[in-house]
Amino acid sequence: MIQFLDLQKINAQYAEQLKTAASRVIDSGWYLLGKEVEDFEKKLANYIGAEPSQTIAVGNGLDALRLILRGYIELGEMQEGDEVIVPANTYIASIIAISDNRLTPVLVEPNIETYNIDIELIEKKITEKTKAILLVHLYGQVVWSEKLEHLAKTYNLKIIEDNAQAIGAMWNGIRTGNLGDAAGFSFYPAKNLGALGDSGTIITKNYELAKTIRALGNYGSERKNHNAFRGVNSRMDEIQAAFLSVKLDYVDAETAILQNIAEYYCNHITNDKIVLPSFDGRFDYAQRPVSVAERSRSHVWHVFVIRCKQRDKLQAHLTKHNIQTQIHYPIPPHKQACYATTPLAKLQLPITEQIHHEVLSLPISPVMTMDEVQTVVDAVNSF
Numbered sequence: 001m002i003q004f005l006d007l008q009k010i011n012a013q014y015a016e017q018l019k020t021a022a023s024r025v026i027d028s029g030w031y032l033l034g035k036e037v038e039d040f041e042k043k044l045a046n047y048i049g050a051e052p053s054q055t056i057a058v059g060n061g062l063d064a065l066r067l068i069l070r071g072y073i074e075l076g077e078m079q080e081g082d083e084v085i086v087p088a089n090t091y092i093a094s095i096i097a098i099s100d101n102r103l104t105p106v107l108v109e110p111n112i113e114t115y116n117i118d119i120e121l122i123e124k125k126i127t128e129k130t131k132a133i134l135l136v137h138l139y140g141q142v143v144w145s146e147k148l149e150h151l152a153k154t155y156n157l158k159i160i161e162d163n164a165q166a167i168g169a170m171w172n173g174i175r176t177g178n179l180g181d182a183a184g185f186s187f188y189p190a191k192n193l194g195a196l197g198d199s200g201t202i203i204t205k206n207y208e209l210a211k212t213i214r215a216l217g218n219y220g221s222e223r224k225n226h227n228a229f230r231g232v233n234s235r236m237d238e239i240q241a242a243f244l245s246v247k248l249d250y251v252d253a254e255t256a257i258l259q260n261i262a263e264y265y266c267n268h269i270t271n272d273k274i275v276l277p278s279f280d281g282r283f284d285y286a287q288r289p290v291s292v293a294e295r296s297r298s299h300v301w302h303v304f305v306i307r308c309k310q311r312d313k314l315q316a317h318l319t320k321h322n323i324q325t326q327i328h329y330p331i332p333p334h335k336q337a338c339y340a341t342t343p344l345a346k347l348q349l350p351i352t353e354q355i356h357h358e359v360l361s362l363p364i365s366p367v368m369t370m371d372e373v374q375t376v377v378d379a380v381n382s383f
């Protein structure tokens with residue numbers, strides 16, 4: 001059986017270091033808001049190119065996004081009913097982060113080739129109430145452009161990045177999570193940088209926002225027993241921070257393996273029933289000389305997503321060949337029961353719906369062997 005993602009095998013690579021880290025935390029007697037979290041915040045800030053004091057470790061990726069928007073509300077930059085533009089085909093967490101803050105998600109269709117928000121469609125959706133664009137670097141691919149920066153400036157919109165799937169990706173030498181005004185990271189175990197439990201982080205260029213969010217995540221308290229806000233409890237555990245500090249050292253090496261596998265899939269899957277992923281680098285690669293660094297950094301392959309008109313049959317065919325696959329995602333957010341009574345339910349989003357019907361994610365992971373990759377290629381080609 002070729003597993004979709006073998007987390008046991010991924011973490012086994014670092015077992016000794018992880019156990020040392022766990023022991024250090026156990027023996028310290030200090031489990032929250034301590035040195036491990038502080039060290040991880042510094043280390044992550046350094047990796048991304050951000051300010052350590054404006055890097056805030058929290059409980060999970062959803063909270064990271066929720067707290068960014070809540071922070072803007074507390075600062076008076078947004079209020080109930082304001083609109084946030086977001087890609088329609090994202091994982092539902094991006095949209096829950098908006099609606100949970102009583103803000104209105106404004107769904108924009110993705111580009112059918114990149115699956116990322118279609119930047120060309122954003123301007124038409126901007127109203128008096130629009131306050132932000134919540135970008136999602138979906139599947140691990142960067143979405144950014146000068147046009148987007150210009151739009152944000154012209155209409156005075158914040159750009160928030162949902163960087164849950166794209167740690168390590170770059171645009172023009174700048175890492176995702178450091179492109180916009182604020183970014184949410186998730187370290188859910190299956191993400192490219194995965195903890196051994198839940199955790200997330202916020203990075204922002206705005207000092208006041210960072211200060212507010214740090215308080216909001218700790219009951220709204222900046223000073224013990226003084227509560228400036230009615231905050232929440234969303235803190236990264238010391239033990240998760242210790243694990244993440246170990247694993248952050250390996251992210252770039254793991255990304256390089258994912259990029260190799262993706263390249264192999266792209267070059268060897270030849271079945272014309274399959275639509276392979278498109279990414280900047282691949283197009284450029286054929287057209288003009290592009291440095292390996294530039295080519296490879298636009299996509300960090302959190303998942304390798306192909307499209308097929310007979311997706312369900314393809315998935316059954318791969319299952320028969322003992323290959324696990326997944327669908328990211330089978331039901332788009334606007335069709336989810338939780339939004340059935342909201343205006344989202346009435347939206348017509350044909351590209352999003354097509355994507356949800358046709359996509360299939362093939363196994364890809366830093367511990368997959370090239371033999372396994374070849375087995376997947378053969379099985380896909382024999383469909």
Ligand SMILES: *Cc1c(COP(=O)(O)O)cnc(C)c1O
Nearest residue numbers: 060061062091093094164186188
């Ligand atoms: C995983 C994910 C989240 C949420 O992260 P959690 O840590 O699971 O809360 C948000 N957005 C996207 C795009 C994700 O993939």
